[in-house]
Amino acid sequence: MQIDLLQTELDKIIETSNNNITITDQDGIILRSNPNHWSIYGIEPDQYIGKSVYQLQEEGILSPSIHAMVLESKKPVQILQKTNTGRTVMATGFPLFSNSGEIIRAISYSQDQTEIFNLQEQYKDLEKKLVSYQNEVEELRGKESDYHGILYRSSSIEQIVRTIYRVSKTDASVLLLGPSGVGKSTFARMLHAQSSRKNEPFIEVDCSTIPETLFESEMFGYESGSFTGASKQGKQGLIEQAEQGTLFLDEIGELPLAMQAKLLRVLQEKKVMRIGGKKERQVDFRLITATNKNIEEMVEKEAFRLDLFYRINIIPLQIPPLKERREDIPILVQHYVQTINEKYSMSKKLHAVTYDILTQYNWPGNVRELENVIERVILTADEETIHPEHLPINFKNISLPVEAHATPEIEHGVFDDADWKTAIEKTEKSLLLRALERCKTTYEMADFLSLSQPSVVRKLKQYSIVRKR
Incomplete structure (x- = not known):
């Protein structure tokens, strides 16, 4: 009786799962599976129960078979399958061993990912169509553009601005890549400001600054009295706060694996449940993520989930460092001198040689370092004109060409009185x-x-x- 009850419970779990759960024996014979999901493979339930996954693989129904790979390697495996119905499936398989160490079962979970890949294809089609709309794009071509706080002269940033303009009209997830300090959050805000959600919240979350123990309560919120120290009124999570707007997850590469799984579920089901809650809440937001890490390398090392990577990597944008777009440095220098002077009601100027040193420097900390250095020298220099000796010590060894020393001060708009x-x-x-x-x-x-x-x-x-x- 107890065995029958367990069998019934197992069958119901498999039948009602959002994933396609399939169980085979050590020979690859299918013992159980979720009948509601096999339509993506183009066959009916009576066509696979009791059949070998090797046979289905030869027939092209499973291409490839996750179970065959698990039984061969005796290790967990995650792959993308292509079905003969034109679908793309993310499959994850696990081996089950007996007490003597022999493999006795293989269990897989699979989910249709076709929607994600279709979005990528739609984006490519959109790019092709928008090539003809040159008049609209030309509005973004200013050689010294100030576009939603983004200053640039370089063609590389111009191309990124164009792409942001295009994808802002969609809800596709955008992944901003690049070293620290290049301004990924500024690009995220620009994307939000261009979107149809611009009048709704923009919620920025730095994943590297929230302790793992608090991450779930911060992201998902909690109901009143759900744990010691919780507010009596409960708390709305950051995901809920982004309702109808944009959720920007900065440094997503720092997200713990356990939290990656929970975030993936929210992205898949568009629902969130507060800690201590009993009812899921529907959520609608646009997701933008950013990282300075090599996510693909993290996926290979199993430090980042492959299925989450596919969710966030629909539109990847690589922001180059300042040293690779040197033509942007002069306009940024001039901008921050003016902005910081206005901020502190000052009128400091750069000596011509100081200006040349700043434009020749490699700026390993990128735009953030440039802004910080200029603010520091403006606040600490005693004189109205900032000379090279006012710069930090790491600028002392910058060598300038002869003509740079001869460059007229008036050329840079920072000429002494x-x-x-x-x-x-x-x-x-x-x-x-x-x-x-x-x-x-x-x-x-x-x-x-x-x-x-x-x-x-x-x-x-x-x-x-x-x-x-």
């Missing part, structure tokens, strides 16, 4: 010195400066500049 006549004289002298370094004769200097040769000779004499022999 001077009248018009003095400014022009300094500019002319600086240009002559630069030409003198590059050219061998006054005729070459004339070509370089787009002047006549007699004018070059006259100006060299005017400024007492003598060529060294």
Whole structure:
């Protein structure tokens, strides 16, 4: 009687599961399975119970068979299957051993992932169609664009801005990749601001700062009295707070595996249950994630779930570091000098050589480091003009080309206080010195400066500049 009850319970669990649960013996013969899910393989229940998974694999119904792989390797396996009905299935299989260590069963869980892959295909189709809408895209092409707080001149950032503009009209999940400090949260906010959800909440969560013991209560919330120290009124979780809006999970690579599984369930079922709750709540939000880690490498090392990776990686965007888009540095330097001056009611200026050093530096901390350095020197420099000696010690060894030292201060809009006549004289002298370094004769200097040769000779004499022999 007890055995019959257990059999009935097992059959009901398999039948009502959201996953397709299949159990085979050590020879690959199917013993039990969920009949409601086999339609994705194009066969009826009476066509697989009692059959060998090896036979179904040869017939192309299971391509490949997760059970065959588990029985062969005697280890857990996770794969993507392609069915003859055109579906894509995520399958995970586990071996079951006897007390003597012999494999006696293989159990698999599979779920239709076709919707996710269709979204990826729809995105590719959308990209092709939008190529023709050049007039709309041209609005984003400004060489010194300030677009939702994103300043750029580089073609790489321009391409990312274009892509964000396109995908913002959909609800596809976006994964922002790149080293720390490149501004991934700024791009996430831009994506939200461009979307149809722009008037709804934007909830940003730094996964690296929430302790694992508190993560579930923070993300899912809790009902009143669900644990010691809980608020009497209960608490709405961060996922619920993003209702109708955008949930941005920064540093998702830091998410513990246990939490990855729970997040995956929310993404699949669009439901969340508070700690201590008895009723699931429907949720609707757009998901954006970001990380500075190599997620694909983490998947290979089993530090990140493959099925969650497929959920968040529909639209991946790689944000390059500043050293790979050096043309963005000058506009960022000028922007932060102006912004920080306004913030503290100051009027500090950069000396030309200081400016050149900042634009030549590699900025390993990217935009965040650049902003911090400029704020530091503006606040700590005693003089109105910030000279190279005001910069942190790691900037002392930046070597500049000769022409950089000769670059007129007025060229950068940070020229020291001077009248018009003095400014022009300094500019002319600086240009002559630069030409003198590059050219061998006054005729070459004339070509370089787009002047006549007699004018070059006259100006060299005017400024007492003598060529060294």
